[in-house]
Amino acid sequence: MRREKLIAVALxxxxxxxxxxxxxxxxxxxxxxxxxxxxxxxxxxxxxxxxYPREGHFGIFPMIVGSLAVTAGAMAIGVVFGVGxxxxxxxxxxxxxxxxxxxxxxxxxxxxxxxxxxxxxxxxVPFIREHLGGSGFSVLAASIVxxxxxxxxxxxxxxxxxxxxxxxxxxxxxxxxxxxxxxTHMVMVRAARSGIIAAVILGMGRAxxxxxxxxxxxxxxxxxxxxxxSAVRTLTSNIALEMGYAAxxxxxxxxxxxxxxxxxxxxxxxxxxxxxxxxxxxxR
Amino acid sequence: xxxxxxxxAVVALAGLCSGCGDSKGGSVSVVGSNSIHxxxxxxxxxxxxxxxxxxxxxxxxxxxAGIQAVLSGVADIGMSSRSLKPxxxxxxxxxxxxxxxxxxxxxPSNKVTGLTHGQLRGIYEGKTTNWRDVGGEDGPIRxxxxxxxxxxxxxxxxxxxxxARIAAxxxxxxxxxxxxxxxxxDPGAIGYLSVGLVGTKAKAxxxxxxxxxxxxxxxxxxxxxxxxxxVLKGRPGEAAQxxxxxxxxxPAQQMLEKEGLVxxx
Numbered sequence: 001m002r003r004e005k006l007i008a009v010a011l012x013x014x015x016x017x018x019x020x021x022x023x024x025x026x027x028x029x030x031x032x033x034x035x036x037x038x039x040x041x042x043x044x045x046x047x048x049x050x051x052y053p054r055e056g057h058f059g060i061f062p063m064i065v066g067s068l069a070v071t072a073g074a075m076a077i078g079v080v081f082g083v084g085x086x087x088x089x090x091x092x093x094x095x096x097x098x099x100x101x102x103x104x105x106x107x108x109x110x111x112x113x114x115x116x117x118x119x120x121x122x123x124x125v126p127f128i129r130e131h132l133g134g135s136g137f138s139v140l141a142a143s144i145v146x147x148x149x150x151x152x153x154x155x156x157x158x159x160x161x162x163x164x165x166x167x168x169x170x171x172x173x174x175x176x177x178x179x180x181x182x183x184t185h186m187v188m189v190r191a192a193r194s195g196i197i198a199a200v201i202l203g204m205g206r207a208x209x210x211x212x213x214x215x216x217x218x219x220x221x222x223x224x225x226x227x228x229x230s231a232v233r234t235l236t237s238n239i240a241l242e243m244g245y246a247a248x249x250x251x252x253x254x255x256x257x258x259x260x261x262x263x264x265x266x267x268x269x270x271x272x273x274x275x276x277x278x279x280x281x282x283x284r
Numbered sequence: 285x286x287x288x289x290x291x292x293a294v295v296a297l298a299g300l301c302s303g304c305g306d307s308k309g310g311s312v313s314v315v316g317s318n319s320i321h322x323x324x325x326x327x328x329x330x331x332x333x334x335x336x337x338x339x340x341x342x343x344x345x346x347x348x349a350g351i352q353a354v355l356s357g358v359a360d361i362g363m364s365s366r367s368l369k370p371x372x373x374x375x376x377x378x379x380x381x382x383x384x385x386x387x388x389x390x391x392p393s394n395k396v397t398g399l400t401h402g403q404l405r406g407i408y409e410g411k412t413t414n415w416r417d418v419g420g421e422d423g424p425i426r427x428x429x430x431x432x433x434x435x436x437x438x439x440x441x442x443x444x445x446x447x448a449r450i451a452a453x454x455x456x457x458x459x460x461x462x463x464x465x466x467x468x469x470d471p472g473a474i475g476y477l478s479v480g481l482v483g484t485k486a487k488a489x490x491x492x493x494x495x496x497x498x499x500x501x502x503x504x505x506x507x508x509x510x511x512x513x514x515v516l517k518g519r520p521g522e523a524a525q526x527x528x529x530x531x532x533x534x535p536a537q538q539m540l541e542k543e544g545l546v547x548x549x
Binding site: 049051052053054062121126129135136137215216219220221222223231233240241242244245246247250 | 345346349351432433449452453455456462469472
């Protein structure tokens with residue numbers, strides 16, 4: 001009995017280290033960044049488009065818009081292709097092919113982000129420059145690269161969700177005379193919806209947090225993007241680009257950028273979760 | 285991201301190293317400017333080879349990181365490719381180890397062979413947007429700049445931009461190598477980097493009619509030249525002082541010259 005209690009305490013302590021890590025990081029970012037936001041003014045910091053650290057102007061509005069635009073683009077690509085692939089793998093694919101395809105897709109997750117970024121720079125950026133115009137470094141390029149990067153996350157979790165749908169659902173639907181496609185999109189995908197939404201949320205987290213690949217293909221301008229072909233700087237790239245050099249208020253402003261990134265992610269995740277709950281309720 | 289992590293690691297490592305050997309025993313940590321880093325590393329290798337028992341470590345991280353590291357006592361010597369801000373200058377001293385030109389590079393196929401100061405400013409301000417307006421063929425100009433805080437950018441702003449701001453729409457990259465790569469691949473691009481890092485493919489153009497050749501940088505004719513500094517806090521330790529003496533010695537200066545820099549001694 002005593003030993004069991006001991007083990008329980010030990011496990012709780014271990015579990016808490018992960019959470020306390022998060023707490024320490026959060027506290028640290030806020031401690032470093034918050035005073036500057038107060039100094040500059042929240043409104044100025046969030047809604048001003050003037051980022052000139054040397055002159056004391058810290059406005060990150062273009063980067064907030066940049067992060068949201070790039071993430072939205074990435075999700076548009078990642079969700080359509082990701083869920084599509086997951087449906088194909090679980091519903092329409094011969095098992096032997098699945099045995100090859102699924103590990104191959106999971107391998108995609110193991111490729112370092114610099115490699116994605118490099119492919120973007122070498123292949124995608126020149127392609128966009130020559131065929132669509134602009135410099136090629138753009139929201140579009142970043143969205144495509146990120147869209148591909150989130151595929152493994154979206155696919156593997158969606159596949160798990162689809163496979164977890166009880167077999168009788170499928171059989172019942174077919175027995176009622178529904179076609180395979182009707183069964184897939186009206187029964188299977190609907191039943192697996194909460195899992196698929198979880199996949200999308202995780203994918204979104206990866207897209208908004210990705211830095212290296214984005215720095216390489218987005219162009220990192222401090223101007224507000226006006227079209228998918230505009231170059232853009234995201235919140236994460238702003239931190240990574242300038243951290244090596246920053247000091248004083250500039251450094252604090254980068255931490256404050258981190259605070260905003262933190263809040264943006266929280267808002268997006270909460271919204272996605274709330275949305276999925278409401279939908280699930282409505283369906284019932 | 286990489287660099288930020290790296291800078292943290294550098295400072296941590298430098299801290300470890302400065303703890304493990306007292307300055308007499310012969311460990312010197314040199315931290316700072318990415319532009320100077322490659323050259324300093326080469327010198328340190330040479331110095332370590334000929335002075336067993338002494339160990340000079342060189343780490344990049346940026347001019348500002350280097351200055352910070354010296355201020356906090358983590359590094360013995362900082363490397364800076366920008367001049368010190370007044371509040372930094374009050375607590376630190378500098379030694380000029382070489383001079384470097386900032387080259388303006390364009391795509392090899394670009395017909396433009398030179399720009400004036402004013403034209404260059406117009407381009408980076410975002411006012412001049414077509415190569416036609418500066419003597420080239422019709423096509424958009426895509427200026428590429430370094431990120432805020434970079435020593436190369438600070439020098440460029442000081443010498444070319446004056447009070448004007450670099451356009452918000454300028455593409456920003458965090459390393460000279462990336463800028464070179466981008467200019468080599470984009471017919472409309474223009475960028476700036478250290479003369480020693482131009483490479484063979486991109487075309488370095490004349491500024492105010494003066495080509496960024498070695499002779500022109502050395503003679504002071506080329507308008508965009510800057511000093512490379514070692515930054516020190518108070519009197520350096522014995523080992524650090526000896527390394528500085530070595531860097532200023534004729535053989536070391538000759539090595540720097542061979543790499544495209546201009547000697548100061």
